[in-house]
Amino acid sequence: MKKNIRPEIPRKAIYRLSLYLRCLLRLKNNSIRTVSSEALAKAAGVKSTQLRKDLTYFGQFGTRGLGYDVDQLAHMISDLLGTNSLQPVVLIGVGNLGLALLSYKGFAAEGFEIVGAFDIDPKRRRDKTIATPLYDMSQLESVIQARMVKMAILTVPAAAAQEVANRLVAVGITGILNFSPIVLTVPEDVIVNSVNLAIELENLSYFVQH
Amino acid sequence: MKKNIRPEIPRKAIYRLSLYLRCLLRLKNNSIRTVSSEALAKAAGVKSTQLRKDLTYFGQFGTRGLGYDVDQLAHMISDLLGTNSLQPVVLIGVGNLGLALLSYKGFAAEGFEIVGAFDIDPKRRRDKTIATPLYDMSQLESVIQARMVKMAILTVPAAAAQEVANRLVAVGITGILNFSPIVLTVPEDVIVNSVNLAIELENLSYFVQH
Known part of the structure; x- marks a missing residue:
């Protein structure tokens, strides 16, 4: 496998870039240009x-005394994060x-576009209408492959989480946003970010x- | 101010205790007793x-060779976390x-019981019915004081977050679960946990x- 030339950015730095991006978008909304x-x-x-250290990942940038161009910097960060284009995501577990x-x-x-939601009982009555297409768990692999999905939001009960994670990894998901209160075991090249409200x-x- | 005799537990250890509690409750549901x-x-x-280090916060505990009593350990952790009794929480920002x-x-x-939700426009039409009482922002202080609330969930837009946080702190809130994508400035004795989905x-x- 060919190594990427760009140095790998630590996870914490990526979080900060997301924060900078939000600040920049607010400035942009207020018509502030630098x-x-x-x-x-x-x-x-x-x-x-x-901040200056984090931005060195983009190479030399900014004009001394003038600051950063808000629009340009926002675009560069967005490009790096891959959020300039709509990205497909699946959600598993419609509780x-x-x-x-x-x-x-x-x-x-x-x-991010949630292109499909999956549940063991997609016909279960819910007190809410869902705009997202709702599928049976048996269709998990086919939908992920058809839509070339790389990211999944996992909201299944703890007891089912590892088994579902295994299926996701097997079909090519490489990023999981895990809301189940368990620690998932995944291969090294799969990233799990866990959130437990x-x-x-x-x-x-x-x-x-x- | 009198210092608590119990040593302060690091935040990471508290997260792990929460995880242990969830595992214990699953074991209990499956009728596993030790x-x-x-x-x-x-x-x-x-x-x-x-794990053994984390549990030393409870003093000497567990019987060598027999393991932990599931119910007893769950109760002790729950006691420490303060979740044995229902705790009032407010939510600010009903977007x-x-x-x-x-x-x-x-x-x-x-x-946790969300005893009230606050919004600058509580009469705004929403596509969903809300069971939680919905108040105007002007009632924030009176509801928090009347219900002796200590914790708040902050879901206001970034531009309003610091101002609302200031009001929360002023009225006695000491724990904020912050969903706004900004870094809040609060006094040292106030804890902010930030989540940005x-x-x-x-x-x-x-x-x-x-």
Whole structure:
């Protein structure tokens, strides 16, 4: 396999680039066309030395004394993150959380399209209408292959999560946003980002009381 | 101010305790009454040395060779996290994500009750019915004080987040689950846990493509 020439960017730096991008888009909405590294760093809550270091991944960039071109920098980050074009995502597990996420319009706004949702019982009555096509789990592999999906949102119960993750990995998914409260075992070239809303609240709960 | 005698537990350890609790509750549901530290560690995806270290916060515990009593350990962790009794939480910002979270039943299942949701325009038409009482922002302070709320879920747009956070802190909120894509500035005794779903997907997006 040929190595990419661009140095690999650490995961934390990618998170910060996402933050910079959001700040830049806000500036753009306010018709601000250039921004200093100090101002952008402050908006993102990082040190300006950190910001400048993160932006060196794009090579030499920005004009001393003039700051960064907001539009150009936003575009470069967006390109790197791969969110300039709409990316297909599947969601597996249409329970309460899955339903909530399907009704969240923020993903589309950020360049992600949930092309299909999967459930062991797609005909189950739900108190909400879903615009996303709803499939039976048996169709998981065929839909992922047909739509060339690389990313999946996993909202199945803990007991089913590893088994579903195995199927996802086997059919070529390389990024999983995991909402199940278990630690998934996946091959090294698959990235799992875990989010557990109840655990975040529990964590706060401890600190609020102690 | 009197110092708590119990040593302060690091935030990462609190996250792991939450994970252990979930594993224990699954075992309990399957009528399993004792568990070895190795089995529990494996289920939680940590090393058993880590698990044993985390459980020393509870003092000497467990019987060598017999493992942990599932029910007792679950209860002790739950006590520590403060989730044995229902805890009141407020949610601020009833946009798409706020609505999605209000319809998520997982919080209640974990011991959190959203006692009120706040919006600058509570009369705005929404395509969904909300069971949670919906208030105008002007009632924020009075509801929080009346219900003795300590935790808030923040789902307002980025531009409003810091201002709302200031009001929350001023009225006594000490834990904020922040979904706004900005870094909040709060006093040292206030804990902010940030979750940004779109950023998590963007982060995956980068790694999926590189």
